[in-house]
Amino acid sequence: MTRPMSRRLLTLALASALSLPVWAQAAFTPFTVSDIRIDGLQRIGAGTVFTYLPVERGDTLDQGKAAEAVRALYKTGFFEDISIDHQGSILVIKVIERPAINKLTLTGNKDLKTEDLIKGLKEIGLAEGETYNPLNLDRVTQELTRQYNNRGKYNVSISPSVEHLDRNRVNLTITIKEGKAAKIRHINLIGNDRYPEEDITKDWESHTSNWMSWYKKDDQYSREKLSGDIEKLNSWYLDRGFVDFSLDSTQVAISGDKKDMFITAGMTEGEAYNFAAISVSGDTILPKPEIETLVSFIRPGNVFSRGLLELATNSVTARLANIGYAFAKVNPVPTIDRDKRTVAIDFQVQPGPRVNVRRIVFKGNSRTADPVLRREMRQFEGSWYSQAAIDRGKVRLDRLGYFETVDVDTQPVPGSDDQVDVTYTVKETTSGSISAGVGYSQLSGINLSLQLSENNFLGTGNRVSMALTKSNYQKRYDFSYMNPYFTDDGLSLGYNLWWREFDYSNYNVAQYSTNSGAFQVFMGLPLSESDSVQVMFGIDSNQILAFEGSTPPPMVDYIKAVGQNTFHSWRTQLSWGRDTRNNYFTPVVGSTQNLSAEIALPGSTVEYFKLQYDVAKYWPLSQALVLKTGLNLGYGDSYGKNYSRNLCFTAPLPPIPPTTDNPNPTQPPAPPPPSNPCLTTSTDYIKTVTATGLPFFENFYAGGIASSGKVRGFTDNTLGPAYVSGFGYRQPLGGSVLVAGSVEAIFPKLFDSPAARVSAFLDFGNVYNGYKNFSASELRASAGIALLWRSPMGPLSISYALPLRKKDGDQIERLQFNFGGQL
Template sequence: MTRPLHRRLLTLALASALSLPALAQTAFAPFTVSDIRIDGLQRIGAGTVFTYLPVERGDTLDAGKAAEAMRALYKTGFFQDVRLDRQDGILVITVVERPAINKLTLSGNKDLKTEDLTKGLKDIGLAEGETYNPLNLDRVTQELTRQYNNRGKYSVQITPSVERLDRNRVNLTITVKEGKAAKIRHLNLIGNEKYAEEDITKGWESHTSNWLSWYKRDDQYSREKLSGDIEKLNSWYLDRGFVDFSLDSTQVSISGDRKDMFITAGMTEGEVYNFADVTVSGDTVLPKSEIETIVGFIRPGNVFSRGLLELATNAITARLSNIGYAFARVNPIPSIDRDKRTVGVDFQVQPGPRVNVRRIVFKGNTRTADPVLRREMRQFEGSWYSQAAIDRGKVRLDRLGYFETVEVESEPVAGADDQVDVVYTVKETTSGSISAGVGYSQLSGLNLSLQLSENNFLGTGNRVSTAVTRSDYQKRYDFSFVNPYFTDGGLSLGYNVWWREFDYSSFNVAQYSTNSGAFQVFMGIPLSESDSISVMLGADTNEILAYEGSTPTPLVDYIKAVGQRTFHTWKAQVGWGRDTRNNYFTPVVGSTQNISAEIALPGSTVEYFKLSYDVSKYWPLSQALVLKTALNLGYGDSYGKTFTRNICYTAPTLVDTNNDGVADTSVPGPAGTDPCLTTSPDFKKTVTAQGLPFFENFYAGGISSNGRVRGFTDNTLGPSWSSSYGYKQPLGGSMLLAGSVEAIFPKLFDSPSARVSAFLDFGNVYDGYDNFSANELRASAGIALLWRSPMGPLSISYALPLRQKDGDQVERLQFNFGGQL
């Protein structure tokens, strides 16, 4: 609820409290009150009544005193009727209590949120457990109607209903039928001679209907939006030198059926003025020459612009606020010469007291420990106030991914004009994901899985993830732990441990299986606010289970050339990353860049390296539209020796297995090794293992791979091998190129937990850079939804391939847990 609405509801409460029924005159002669008796009380205690009553035992009660007593009791709002009587020397007060509100229900309100309305109604006494006053309900109905009218909804109906209950209670229901907002059918500017109407109104929120009105809703009339647009009109001309610009009239009319609005604004443009001398005065704190340098972009002779004045004013204020002057004020005083059509400006600086930050306070972090938030701060307690440091702390909290919203404000310390408390108010959100399932299919049998990922484990800021999966095609056990603040300086330390028995053919990859395990230790070293480097050391073992006849021949030959099916690897990885996004899950500005180099160290079964580069950038085009561009590159190769083997075979022989005198069973001849032991082999084949090992290849296609090209089945793009039965098995490649252009609509849903985008993806993988061809790139376009569900981030996309070739596997509707748009 907006503050004006909040204040209006409170004003209505005061007005209703003062609107008392006429006081009945009690006809009795003055007497001395020997005792006071109160009849008719049900919920309110007699002690409460005596607190407000201006009559005590021993007082002389006359007509004036009686009227005063009745006014005091009516003013409490507890009673709908009060009567005074006398029994001998006893004052008898008979009251009829107003009913209590048992339940308050709001329905049908969309523009005004229920929680905001409930809070405002509570402040004026319309809340469960409070005393019911009909006047409050009537006047709140009028105020709500006025608020909806301000939003262009003139057909709104506010219907209050009161249900009487036993024990002097009522149920209140306020039903809202908002109706549709009136549409702007005509918008006309009169007096604009220098600029076209479409140029002036381009940035307005109020427009006549157009092809984007279904999304922007800019053709719906709102008094608040129109007021903002009129201010934009004034700024438009003042930013272009029209110092004498005036808005002569604004007329708004409504059609008889209250569905159409007609807006006309008349103006006088005036003449263009230029800047004259620009000076600085007052207590500048810093050397005057430094302040003059800040405003140096305003030069005499340039066209006058109020926007430039505001920019210069904010620049000086920001500079002073970063060295402790939190309440610095800069007043640009114009000196207008209408004969010469020039405007001289004197920036008067009033720094105010230098401010010290007494305390930094966190509110709303019900789960996250204070130290986790405090270590993200760049403003420190007991030091001079710095607006830049305070704002940086907000950005760092936003980027943690623990909070839905982060707000910050500075609160002056009572009795000390040189101290403030900085208060960060956060709203916790889901910082992890959980996935559990039980299923059965004829192909894979019983499937059991449990995956837990938590980026804020027990509110400590540590990241923990674990996964257990059991089925006929995989057994997987993973555990990962990261402490992002292993040292106070921000050095992070973590490790991964995992064991996997995996059948890759179930995941759109060539038919082979692996039994693999690894242990890795890694650390991150911050270089600046946005840059860091990472280092990883680890060891893993990978047993490849390939099957001649089903596993692609190039993979089988690779294993034969190496001479063993178990690969031992000592790995090292180093990377650099930069993250300037304003938010972890739903950024609208900033970028990310990551460069990494992974190498299988000498002594590994196969010595190879992998390089990757990922970059994404968010371009805020408006509040309703953000453009995201992304590019992923990857390349790998071997640097060690090339494995070559000669595989020799003799021809198969026929054997009589059923002793009928006829040879009927083929038995393969003995296979030799390198060098071939068979003196005269019938068949000899040379196999070679070089380049990036096939089990380290990049993959493209789908919603979850690094080479994301939505609309194609996961991992299916790029080189493949087809069996004699025509079954296509993706092999991946040693080179990856993928990217996307995405238009994000952050305002389509009135929730920070969901956002929609329209995207164009492209990419593919290649068997080495020598085989790269732009003609082989695939492309798709579609729409996507990201929802931060209670179980974790959920991405859903629907895409149509724009560039595909025969044999590509298409999958239009795809979804994935985790990640971001």
């Protein structure tokens, strides 16, 4: 039995040896490589293969070297198959290349953005032009399934397909069927004896379905959201003194159809504790009493709160970070007395080394010059690190309006424990436009324009605007230039030059027109990080074209009282502004205030002044809701001399009454006015006209979406005093007093794009002829919804409003929109 079995084994061994690859047989006979030939290459160059090949001419190739060469080439991922042979002393390597990815297509993904997925796929080698590796495709399928599961989408289907093309290429298509996220049907807390479940889960991101779920999507299960909510549960009790609180279990169950989720959390509350003694120890750097002041809001006897500990810790670290100790640590060490149910806290300060900023680097600013960014910095190179100054620089870059996003990162300098580099990474956005196009609004109709507007001209930060505009109520030619840093101290200098032909009768205003031009110079000076003042000086000329019988008599009389229809002005304006918004385009916190005084100086045709105050504040109520409140006040009047003129008129002769003999008598014509009519017959009369108060062409207007007193739901410019002709035709006159305001609820999360936002608003306002005529009962009000969108073709604003407070004669316009204007 033993001998035949041995013979069989020997036969099998010989057969196996004969079937080995040629390179394996040859490997038993080492040889010196005189040359290397690679067969089968299509896309990959031979030089690339030689880079990875651990064999060179003159090397001796044995079995170990051959196996090592095969492994090295497989590791490149370029080849599906590799074999080694030799012809004499020539090493022959035969390869079959893996195909190249010709096109990569993603379809069906809504929850995950395509650009984010493409970026992630590229990091693992799945990108157009790269070598196709099936293992990478399997990894992608698993990772995408995991990410969608974490978002509560358990019915997701990831279907990759490969289409083979000529020239060893493939098209990859990844088809995603996301399905719907599983809904949270029930949340059950076990062990919460002191607090009701609805109070504990009030601030959770995970909720069962409610009337706001369509917007918040808080009833969709997400593993990340639940993890955050569990942490909120822990913080809830620790902030209320329950030091011994423990979360015993968390269970998440899913229904058989993978559409419903059931969450259960078990806990042990324990007992509530109070603070005992509060102390500070360690190297405080600053005087110890100053550090103790920063944590003094924690008082012995108060209920223990982890949130207060974090606030105190952050206060100390922020204070030290602002004087250079970027890596300071403060450890609140508790001493728990379970008998007395108290916790004593010792804040141990570890300042670390004082840090110097070696370099400030900017990334992503391909168009904007570095000096434009650097002049906004409040942290300087070579100075002590200050977290407040670094954060302030980020806010100032955000408020320029040049960038979509601004991120800041601080990295230690390798080999140094007392130096850091600060990097600001920006993503540039459109800061202006060059356009020739057509706009439309309900107020102005078709608007033809040729406009160049650039807030970051050639990357210098200077603002340049040139425009030619024509609509059914105006022709306008404008040029303006402003250098916000005319001096290194931040003194700005700018110019305005314009000519306008304006027909107010097509602007929902009284029937008259103007031809005006102006040249203005203005300078601005910053007073602080958020405050600035600006002064303007200019000259202008304004020709008023009024028409007897169509222009309202008060306006005609004003021109007659002055004695001319061309008004020349030497004008100056002083204004103060404050801007604490966190972002230029989409603020969610902060405010803006503007107070201005404009004066037509002595020597002008008419001497007057205008005061205006505009304030808006943003109140972040949550990530999904921002409240904006605003108020706009204006007042104007004349000063110095008033114009008064007596106008003489000849009354027409009385008509001839009809008689039986002459039923239709010919009426005598009115006699021509005598050379000095006021001294002739008793049929002459005198009318005194005056020009007082704010000139009518400088009045404020209210109503609509485009006027200074915005009250949506009413036709633009139609609120306030008006002249009504005998035929009932109403011509708005405006007023010297403006009162307008709004309360607006903004929903920043309704759209993913920062270029669009939806809001619900309440507007109110009106204009009055003099402050003595102000009456709150005359204020109009409206409520509605609005969409603002910075479209690629220009800003678009749409609103739909219902008047809440109106009176007879008001002109209502519920749906209003403006395309090509300002947001």
